[in-house]
Amino acid sequence: xxxxxxxxxxxxxxxxxxxxxxxxxxxxxxxxxxxxxxxxxxxxxxxxxxxxxxxxxxxxxxxxxxxxxxxxxxxxxxxxxxxxxxxxxxxxxxxxxxxxxxxxxxxxxxxxxxxxxxxxxxxxxxxxxxxxxxxxxxxxxxxxxxxxxxxxxxxxxxxxxxxxxxxxxxxxxxxxxxxxxxxxxxxxxxxxxxxxxxxxxxxxxxxxxxxxxxxxxxxxxxxxxxxxxxxxxxxxxxxxxxxxxxxxxxxxxxxxxxxxxxxxxxxxxxxxxxxxxxxxxxx
Amino acid sequence: xxxxxxxxxxxxxxxxxxxxxxxxxxxxxxxxxxxxxxxxxxxxxxxxxxxxxxxxxxxxxxxxxxxxxxxxxxxxxxxxxxxxxxxxxxxxxxxxxxxxxxxxxxxxxxxxxxxxxxxxxxxxxxxxxxxxxxxxxxxxxxxxxxxxxxxxxxxxxxxxxxxxxxxxxxxxxxxxxxxxxxxxxxxxxxxxxxxxxxxxxxxxxxxxxxxxxxxxxxxxxxxxxxxxxxxxxxxxxxxxxxxxxxxxxxxxxxxxxxxxxxxxxxxxxxxxxxxxxxxxxxxxxxxxxxxxxxxx
Numbered sequence: 001x002x003x004x005x006x007x008x009x010x011x012x013x014x015x016x017x018x019x020x021x022x023x024x025x026x027x028x029x030x031x032x033x034x035x036x037x038x039x040x041x042x043x044x045x046x047x048x049x050x051x052x053x054x055x056x057x058x059x060x061x062x063x064x065x066x067x068x069x070x071x072x073x074x075x076x077x078x079x080x081x082x083x084x085x086x087x088x089x090x091x092x093x094x095x096x097x098x099x100x101x102x103x104x105x106x107x108x109x110x111x112x113x114x115x116x117x118x119x120x121x122x123x124x125x126x127x128x129x130x131x132x133x134x135x136x137x138x139x140x141x142x143x144x145x146x147x148x149x150x151x152x153x154x155x156x157x158x159x160x161x162x163x164x165x166x167x168x169x170x171x172x173x174x175x176x177x178x179x180x181x182x183x184x185x186x187x188x189x190x191x192x193x194x195x196x197x198x199x200x201x202x203x204x205x206x207x208x209x210x211x212x213x214x215x216x217x218x219x220x221x222x223x224x225x226x227x228x229x230x231x232x233x234x235x236x237x238x239x240x241x242x243x244x245x246x247x248x249x250x251x252x253x254x255x256x257x258x259x260x261x262x263x264x265x266x267x268x269x270x271x272x273x274x275x276x277x278x279x280x281x282x283x
Numbered sequence: 284x285x286x287x288x289x290x291x292x293x294x295x296x297x298x299x300x301x302x303x304x305x306x307x308x309x310x311x312x313x314x315x316x317x318x319x320x321x322x323x324x325x326x327x328x329x330x331x332x333x334x335x336x337x338x339x340x341x342x343x344x345x346x347x348x349x350x351x352x353x354x355x356x357x358x359x360x361x362x363x364x365x366x367x368x369x370x371x372x373x374x375x376x377x378x379x380x381x382x383x384x385x386x387x388x389x390x391x392x393x394x395x396x397x398x399x400x401x402x403x404x405x406x407x408x409x410x411x412x413x414x415x416x417x418x419x420x421x422x423x424x425x426x427x428x429x430x431x432x433x434x435x436x437x438x439x440x441x442x443x444x445x446x447x448x449x450x451x452x453x454x455x456x457x458x459x460x461x462x463x464x465x466x467x468x469x470x471x472x473x474x475x476x477x478x479x480x481x482x483x484x485x486x487x488x489x490x491x492x493x494x495x496x497x498x499x500x501x502x503x504x505x506x507x508x509x510x511x512x513x514x515x516x517x518x519x520x521x522x523x524x525x526x527x528x529x530x531x532x533x534x535x536x537x538x539x540x541x542x543x544x545x546x547x548x549x550x551x552x553x554x555x556x557x558x559x560x561x562x563x564x565x566x567x568x569x570x571x572x573x574x575x576x577x578x579x
Contacts, residue, residue: 044517047524069514069521070492084492084514093496095518098525166572177473179569197513200383204395222509222536227360228383230568231397234362243569246512278512278520279473279533281571282460 003267005060005109006032008039015264018119025116028067029100030109036060039265040273041258043251045110047099049273054106058271062113062257064250067103068096117257123150124260125195125253130155132252133172135193142209151205154212159189162240165214174274175248177281181229182240188214195249197221200228207232207239215241218249248277313557317374317411318346320353320555324415327554328422339418342380342387343402344411350374352558355548357541357565359412361401367563373410375563376551378419378427378544379536381412419547428487430546431539435466447487448502456480456504456530463506469538471569475516476523476530480504488531492518504530508539537567 005027013020028045038058042049044065053061061067070084090096103110117124127148130136138156145152157165163184170178192206194217203225206215220226220243229241255272262270321341325332333339342359352372356363359377367375380387382398392398405412419426428446432438440449451459457478464472486502488495492514499505499519510516510533519531541564548562 044513046517047521065513065517069518071514085496089493095522095525095527099521163572170572177571179471179473179571181568181570184570197511201391204392204397219512223358223379223385224383226536227358227379228397231361231383231401234360234365235397235400278475278516280475280478282457282464282472282474283478 003036003265004032005030005034005036005111008036008060008261008265009111011264012113012116012261015260016116016120018116018121021115021119023115025112025114028063028110028112029103030107032109034059034107034109036109036268038268039258039261039270041113041254041261041270042273043247043254043275046275047102049275050099050102050106050108050110052273054102054108056271058269058273059106059108061108061110061273062261063110064112064114064117064254066112067099067110113257117253118150121146122148123153124256125250126150126153126193128252128254128256129193129195129249131256133169133193135191140190151202153193153206154209155191155193157189157191157214159187162186162188162214162242165240166242169216169242169244173244173248173252174277175244176277177245177279178248179243180240181226181243182233186213186238186240188240190214191216194218195253196246198225200224203228207237213239215239216244216249217241218244219246245277245279247275251275315350315555315557316347317341317344317350317413320350320374321346321413323554324551325418327550328418330418330421330423333417336417337386338380338414338416340414342382342412342414343405344409346411346413348373348409348411350411350558353548353551353555353560354563355544355551355560356563357537357544359414360565361404363563363565364401364404364408364410364412368408368410370559370561370563372559372561372563373408375410375412376415376544376547377412378414378416378540378547380414387414415547419543425543426547426550427540427543430543430549431541433546434542435463442484447498449485451483451485453481453483456482456532458482459485459504459506460532463532463534463538467534467538467542467567469534469567471535471538471567471571473533473571474530475519475533476504480528480530482530488515491515495519499529499531503528504532506532506534508534509536535567535569537565541565541567 039060040053040058041062045063045067135155140154141147190211191214192212196218198220258272354367354372354375358379359381437449442448482503484502486498488498488505488507495515545562552560
């Protein structure tokens, strides 16, 4: 039975478990009427992800971030969000042109799946990241909050130093250049696990429990969550922070999304295609 | 000499301070308030002051409090306030916010224990915090880049007519990154692209995607301090994956601007001579484990 890209999205809408938000989860490139031969999920549709998807016949790419980078607004400017060009400016960029040509030539469809995935009661990004770390058995849900909701994010982890803990995480997440704040020898055993962009209020909630001695996060804004954390340390709290990078912290959630979509899209293959850590460290 | 202005309130404080502050070693008429220091800064900047700025204002403490010493810093973190206080520097001039958002909004953090602790620390110790961001950038030359460029040691490599672009003797992306890490004393440098990439022209990018798109087109390698990973970083990665010979060196916000506030302290000393003026480094506290691979 033939299934179009918009047909896949309709199935996702039926299965999402909440009212669909008609916001930023839009068809970013390609035709919604395209017949789907396979589905790929990724943090972002990099050129390399698009090539792998085209080569393996996964012509619908569901992506958390935008293939043409820009969020095209200034709404979050004060909170560290980025100011990016609007589409009418972006189209003049040679890289935009090359990327859209590749998508068109290979009859790919790129559709964003972020805000509706995040609106589910269970935070698939948190589940995916915890599983990738092998932390799910140490999950310590707080009373009075839905299990696995975004801010219900504490874990007992194998007691170790901050340095040992970050070294153990790197291969599990394929993280090339994690940044750390705190003494390498600090012993940690209770982690708050956060993913993606991080501002001060969310960090503040994550450290409310005085037992938390480690924060693991994606991309803390360096004039918001970064200094808030440094102030916490200066106030005498014995706590460390491991900063994975946005992609590394969010990518396992794309694997979780693929596993979920497979439960109701069975006629075509659904694969996770990680974009990979964009960074490398110095020697 | 700048005209000394006294508000009624400031004069009352001055009279009070004179009775108890004999130990500070200056006479009655020389006591200096934080507001007066800021007025002097405004007069010396050489550009019109924007009275509508939400950034470059007092964010904590009493502007009419007496200044015993001035700390210039990148960001008024609690640990910076503690070090300034230990040195008797009770007026902190900070390039970046105090209460963790660009507009130092109090409403979202009013009940936050860290906010209360930090504000109490400032008030209990008679400290004042003023932010100097927009105007220090707007000065000609930009006070941040004047200091930062000097710290980077490439002033003789600047492309003519541009203070954000350099032509280097042919080198590699990795070697440039090493130079940046060493000169700026930072342990959190990250790269996008091949460390062996041949590099001649390096350009300073910005926090925003549009700035980085414009700059990348003109250079072999971009040098950026804090940019959003979902747009600027992915744009450069796509450029590299599409075959362009480009690279990016990403450094922390501190490393990217801190030297500009050392420069501010030097400049301020030329016209504030009654009290000590010191640069108190914020420092980049992030580090990357040494065994992290450069293969990616």
